[in-house]
Amino acid sequence: MRSLGKYFIFMGSLFTRRETFSTYIRLITQECINVGYNSLFIVGIVSVFMGAVTTIQTAFNLVSPFIPDYVISLVVRDMAILELSPTIIAIIFAGKVGSSIAGELGTMRITEQIDALEVMGINASSYLVLPKVIACVIMYPMLVILSIFLILLGGYFAGTLTGILSSVDYLYGIRYEFIEFNITFAVIKALVFSFLIASISSYKGFFTTGGSLEVGKASTSAVTNSCIAVLLADYALAQLLMG
Amino acid sequence: MIEINNISKSFKGKQVLFDISGTFFKGKNNLIIGSSGTGKSVLLKNIVGLFTPDLGDVKYNERSFINGSEQDRKQIRREIGMLFQGGALFDSKNIEENVKFPLDILTDFPEDEKIDRVNFCLERVGLVNINKKMPSEISGGMKKRVGIARAIVNKPNYLFCDEPNSGLDPQTGIKIDNLIKEITSEYLITTIIVTHDMNSVIEMGDHIMFLLEGKKLWEGTNDEITKSDVKELNDFVFATQLMKQMYLR
Ligand SMILES: Nc1ncnc2c1ncn2[C@@H]1O[C@H](COP(=O)(O)OP(=O)(O)O)[C@@H](O)[C@H]1O
Ligand SMILES: [Mg+2]
Numbered sequence A: 001m002r003s004l005g006k007y008f009i010f011m012g013s014l015f016t017r018r019e020t021f022s023t024y025i026r027l028i029t030q031e032c033i034n035v036g037y038n039s040l041f042i043v044g045i046v047s048v049f050m051g052a053v054t055t056i057q058t059a060f061n062l063v064s065p066f067i068p069d070y071v072i073s074l075v076v077r078d079m080a081i082l083e084l085s086p087t088i089i090a091i092i093f094a095g096k097v098g099s100s101i102a103g104e105l106g107t108m109r110i111t112e113q114i115d116a117l118e119v120m121g122i123n124a125s126s127y128l129v130l131p132k133v134i135a136c137v138i139m140y141p142m143l144v145i146l147s148i149f150l151i152l153l154g155g156y157f158a159g160t161l162t163g164i165l166s167s168v169d170y171l172y173g174i175r176y177e178f179i180e181f182n183i184t185f186a187v188i189k190a191l192v193f194s195f196l197i198a199s200i201s202s203y204k205g206f207f208t209t210g211g212s213l214e215v216g217k218a219s220t221s222a223v224t225n226s227c228i229a230v231l232l233a234d235y236a237l238a239q240l241l242m243g
Numbered sequence B: 001m002i003e004i005n006n007i008s009k010s011f012k013g014k015q016v017l018f019d020i021s022g023t024f025f026k027g028k029n030n031l032i033i034g035s036s037g038t039g040k041s042v043l044l045k046n047i048v049g050l051f052t053p054d055l056g057d058v059k060y061n062e063r064s065f066i067n068g069s070e071q072d073r074k075q076i077r078r079e080i081g082m083l084f085q086g087g088a089l090f091d092s093k094n095i096e097e098n099v100k101f102p103l104d105i106l107t108d109f110p111e112d113e114k115i116d117r118v119n120f121c122l123e124r125v126g127l128v129n130i131n132k133k134m135p136s137e138i139s140g141g142m143k144k145r146v147g148i149a150r151a152i153v154n155k156p157n158y159l160f161c162d163e164p165n166s167g168l169d170p171q172t173g174i175k176i177d178n179l180i181k182e183i184t185s186e187y188l189i190t191t192i193i194v195t196h197d198m199n200s201v202i203e204m205g206d207h208i209m210f211l212l213e214g215k216k217l218w219e220g221t222n223d224e225i226t227k228s229d230v231k232e233l234n235d236f237v238f239a240t241q242l243m244k245q246m247y248l249r
Helices: A002-013 A021-035 A037-061 A071-109 A113-119 A123-161 A168-176 A180-206 A212-242 B040-048 B070-078 B097-104 B113-122 B138-151 B169-188 B199-205 B231-237 B241-247
Strands: B002-011 B013-022 B027-032 B055-060 B080-083 B158-162 B190-195 B207-212 B213-220
Touching: A002 A180, A002 B169, A002 B199, A021 A037, A021 B213, A037 A071, A037 A123, A037 B169, A071 A113, A071 A123, A071 A168, A071 A180, A113 A123, A113 A180, A113 B080, A123 A168, A123 A180, A180 A212, A212 B199, B002 B040, B013 B040, B013 B207, B013 B213, B027 B040, B027 B199, B040 B158, B040 B190, B070 B080, B080 B097, B080 B138, B080 B169, B097 B113, B113 B138, B138 B158, B158 B169, B169 B190, B169 B199, B169 B207, B190 B199, B199 B207
Parallel strands: B027 B190, B027 B207, B080 B158, B158 B190
Antiparallel strands: B002 B013, B002 B055, B207 B213
């Protein structure tokens, strides 16, 4: 509970005594490359395979002659948009970006780089953390959209190449009774999850004390806490927006 | 000149500093000495504003750093340079960017003027042709030198060094000490150095403050230190046989 209070104070400190606008533009651009571009590979691989596996398993479970083939791709589509892309990729994002944020800030803390900034009168939390949070919130929704596309692509190849369903059925299914709000919902989830991951990981890294051992612990704890927060938020958002 | 008045500081109920007062002089190497864990770093951090003391005041040439206006504090910060224990260079920036950083933040000089100043400072600490290297590519002693260059790049009136020669071999340590000593008298800086190295104390201690368990026990010069009758100070100073042989004949 105490650390929750400290977390909110930390969030507040991000927005006080800031640097110039152009400084932030430069820092945010750099961070966008760090968190977005550098995550493309892992997000791509995971998405394509999730799409393939989901298609094959859905087909395997729907062995009734009364259910038309296109239902398979419809199920894959809804799973991708509602859960697989925003939530599962968030777990991966926490593992990759969250741990690196906590590790970087933790190292800066124990090697006194953060003190060096503060001595120069820079608000280190705002200077170091705000660009990371903003970059994550900008880039993660884009990764989610990309991931949805790649899941559907992976599903398409797995489905058509193994002869589970025809390309016509697959394309019909992913357009059948498409609810546009689901995309909005996915983007909202992505915004919330990325904010949670970036801010929790920054918090864990920023307040590291001790040595390199503690930096490792801060990284691990950043990932664990981010994942828990993402799953809780996932549940809350489902209640709020779908219920 | 820096004056500290009745500084006390605790962390979570555990008091680390007890009512410390003292003066640090311009153009002199002012040392804060004492064994590990006595609160030297905490005192230094209270002076530079990384911690706020629970009680007491810190005055930079009569300007209060604790109770002064935000404007005063900002101005004082511009006049401060600090060398950290491991150098505290920014990992993501190369050597030139590291040294230039205070100028980027605190001044609006044109770029070529900044680069000139950076090169001057790097040369002053004896480093040339490493501008584009990253901190991970240079040795510990070089990192300290870069740290000194970064600390003096904005022509500070006050220089702070936390254990400037710890973690270095004795020879490199002495070189760093000499560099700080020269810079201090050359630019008439008020320099405060935290150390537990007796060699530094004897070589460069113009004015020395001795701390024990968060309390100031003694203040004086390096000539006086070997003649003091404070038992705890003698225990600290003559902890090694060599020192005993040199001074207690
Ligand atoms: N940020 C902090 N929070 C709590 N305790 C601290 C903090 N910094 C230092 N201390 C405590 O203050 C005491 C003095 O530490 P320090 O000033 O680093 O000693 P040294 O004289 O070796 O530099 C130590 O007991 C240390 O545990
Ligand atoms: Mg110390």
